[in-house]
Amino acid sequence: MLRFKFEAEVIHWRGPSPFFFAPIPRPYAEDIRRISKEVTYGWGVIPVEAMIAGVAFRTSLFPKDDTYLLPLKDKVRRMIGITAGDPVSVDITVGPARR
Template sequence: MTFSFEAEVIYWRGPSPFFYAPLPAAEAEEVRRLSRLVTYGWGMIPVEVTIKGVVFTTAMFAKDGTYYLPLKAAVRKKTDVTAGDTIAVEMILQPAQR
C-alpha cells in the first residue's frame, strides 16, 4: 500500500530525542486498519519512504492517535529538513519479515 502526504516535522525530546513526521489523520487511520498485516511486533510498521528524492527504510510506531515516521539524521542532512518544515512524503508499507 502506497501513501502520499505532507507532514510537519517535529522534534520530540522524549527519552530518546529524535525528529519525526506524524502522519495526518486519514493516513494514520488507514495504516491502523492495515497494521495487523504488516507489523513485526510491538506495533512497529516497516515502511519504505521517499523524501525529496531520498529513499530509505524505517519503522513507524503509534503514539497520540497517529503514527510517527522517524527521520534518520542522514536523511535529514541530505534533504536539509528540520523541525517545523513541511515535507512531502511518499511511503510504502512493507511486509513484516518474520
C-alpha cells in the same frame, strides 16, 4: 501494501531519546491500522519505505496519539537538509518487513 503521499511539518521529540519525525495525517492512520496486523513485526511498529526529496529510506512507523510517526534518521535529514518546523512531502509505502 498501502501507498500514499502526504505533507507534514517535521517535529522534534525531546523525550529520553531525542528524535525527529514526520507525523502521519490522521486520515491515513485508519488505513494503516486496518493492515497493521499483517505487516507489524511487534510492539505496534509498522515497516515502511519512504521517500522525501528524492531520498528513499526504510524505517518503521511508531504509534502515537491515534496516528503514527515517521522517524527521520539524522543521515536522511542531513541529505535533505531538513529540521524541526520544516515542511516535507512524503511518499510512503506500508508493507511487510524485508528479511
